[in-house]
Amino acid sequence: MSLVLPLTAWLIAIEINPEQPVQVENGVIEHLDLHHAVAEGREKLHDDFKKRWTEDLSESVLEDYIVSTLLDPRWKNWDFEGCGMFLDGTMTRDKALSYLRTQWKNDWKPAATACQPAPTKVVATSNFGESFFMRKRSEVVGVSAPPVVKDQLDEYLALPQEPNNDWFDVMVWWNNKAAAFPVVYQMARQFLGCPATTGGVERTFSAAGRMHDDLRKNTGEDTLEHMLRVKMSVE
Secondary structure, three states: OOOHHHHHHHHHHHHOOOOOOEEEOOEEEOHHHOOHHHHHHHHHHHHHHHHHHHOOOOHHHHHHHHHHHHOOOOOOOOOOOOOOOHHHHOOOHHHHHHHHHHHHHHHHOOOOOOOOOOOOOOOOOOOHHHHHHHHHHHHHHHOOOOOOOOOHHHHHHHOOOOOOOOOOOHHHHHHHOOOOOHHHHHHHHHHHOOOOOOHHHHHHHHHHHHHOOHHHOOOOHHHHHHHHHHHHHHO
């Protein structure tokens, strides 16, 4: 899910943009040099893709994609280049960070605990003047300042960005950081574990419907589940 926005921005701005040449094995082909049917199809694909992701996409869904992107250590410093098309042309990195921080503050950030002042040390003396000034000193020294509580999200964002390699496993990375950022880790699992599309779920339901046909109406739930697991494993 964290790769949806980067890939979408790249597709719209470069790969299927009619203003950009087409990359081929032996070089590039300008859009105007394409066969008219290919050029027309490319233009329609670009317009449909852009409409779907800039006009039809709800802000709440876009917010989930933004948070997922920033919780991926390979993309957390991304400047959202090419994403100006989102949110009616107002998409920036600052706005993306505001979505992340709002989500963190409202739903995930641990509540601050009240700090108790340290007890004041009582100094026993026989001299009134010494007792008075020592008491004043003890009142000042005895009350400790509240400890500085570091924000886990800020600490995560301050880390260097990881290289975007094909072999990088984002969930393994977060499992290794669970002790350092326990709450952000839970937040990352929530967002990064979401499927980017419902295609996989829809295929599973379709497969279940084909298996539970007229000849196998009496198939039990456990048997159907096992059959689906075998089918998904083979595919």
